[in-house]
Amino acid sequence: MKKFNLFLMMLMLWKLTFPELILNSSNLSPTKYEDFNLEVSFVNEDKERYRIEGLKNFDVLSKGSSNSYNVINGKTTSVKSDVYRLKSKKDGEFTLKVITEKGSEKALLIDVRENKQLDKVMEDRFSLQVDIPKKSYYFGEKIPFQENFISTVNISSFSQVKAPNFQDFSVKDITKYNNNSYVQNQIEYKGKQAIELNIFKGILQANSSGEKNIITSEVKVGEPTRDFFYENTTLVGEDNLKINIKPLPVDTPKNFKDIVGTLTYKENWKNKEVNVGQATTLNLTLSGSGNLALLENLPIENQNDFNIFQSVKNYSEEIKGENYYNEKTFEVAFIPKKGGVEKTPEIVIPYFNTKTEKYENLIILSQEIKVTGEKLQTETYSNNRPIQKNMEKVNLANKNEIASFGKSTNNLQEINIKLLETEKTSAKNIYKLAFGIVSLLCLVEMAIIIYLVLGRNKYKNHKKI
Secondary structure, three states, X not given: OHHHHXXXXXXXXXXXXXXXXXXXXXXXXXXXXXXXXXXEEEEOOOOOOEEEEOHHHEEEEEEEEEEEEEEEOOEEEEEEEEEEEEEEOXXXXXXXXXXXXXXXXXXXXXXXXXXXXXXXXXHHHEEEEEEOOOOEEEOOOOEEEEEXXXXXXXXXXXXXXXXXXXXXXXXXXXXXXXXXXXXXXXXXXXXXXXXXXXXXXXXEEEOOOEEEEEEOOEEEEEEEOOOOOOEEEEEEEOOEEEEEEXXXXXXXXXXXXXXXXXXXXXXEEOOOEEEOOOOEEEEEEEEEOOOHXXXXXXXXXXXXXEEEEEEEEEEEEEEEOOEEEEEEEEXXXXXXXXXXXXXXXXXXXXXXXXXXXXXXXXXXXXXXEEEEOOOOOOOOOOOOOHHHHHHHHHHHHHHHHXXXXXXXXXXXXXOOOXXXXXXXXXXXXXXXXXXXXXXXXXXXXXXXXXXXXXXXXXXXXXXXX
């Protein structure tokens, strides 16, 4: 028994003396299209918590664990392992380092080889195309962004593993779907018939100037094999795009509303001959790549010749081909205050033209309006309620007509119509009536109580007799 205990103690001391952390790879020089195994083993010790530095450069396809025990020449060896199935995301040299909680470390250098021939083959089969027209934009400029996956072969499965990461950008997602699936198109790609999936479509705007990064989507594609229960998978995408956001020049003009891009307009005047107090209407449509969502009102200067009212009829934005486009329509009513030939005020919209790289003004010229009638009688014409003021004028005209009618009928006998007087009930009288009713009820209740008390006393006296 003593020998057995001594043997156990020696065995425990041996385990404490010779524990080991081992890191192995099945392939130290794979291509980015090849899978390989990374094995983290703990020999003669319990498996500790650990982390692997550099794992972000690889896709983890699977992870498994195993335990094994070996006895050689009376010595027992235990091995507890974790096995990772990895695939590199790109070419280059990458270090994988395992660090345990107790501070043990092991590292391997993985040299991911370039394979141009296989790159060409894979590119002809699968491709993630990113459409972004330029590599440099001005701050405030809208940026169209699209991602399309293209396949020239049949695929058995498709999924978006990671969405695009825009980091320092504000994003409006306008991706369209067909029954909760990506929109598909039949196209020709490098001389072959292919399927194109639009996996993302959005409008970006940088939050600040400087160099910015966009990490594209990562998609997982499965190809069918002869084995019904197995497919070959490939990861495509997760590229890093760099975009330079340039600051605007500091000499901003007056009334600048941060409209950056190109700008054009179309105008339509409803009528150019009106009466005093009658509105002439301008429908003004602005369009281009400038961010018109920031323009809430047209910069129109007030003047004494017109009362001016404006509103937004509609606004829309989209990506046309590879370019951003938006459109906004304003409706402006000009109501002349006096007769004659009057000119509407000129409309000046400052913006930064990204083509000329200068601040410019979009000018809508003034329009001559022929106004019939005299100057409005009242100087207290309300800009906020023109319709009510017109009604007051109509009422005034009606009163004048009634007065003139009265003068022409002096010979008619006057008929005095008196209103029938009706008796009004004072609120004070109502309160007095309510008080009287309540008092009467209290008296009745008191009488009932007295009657019941007297009756009870008579009953007690009768019972004693």
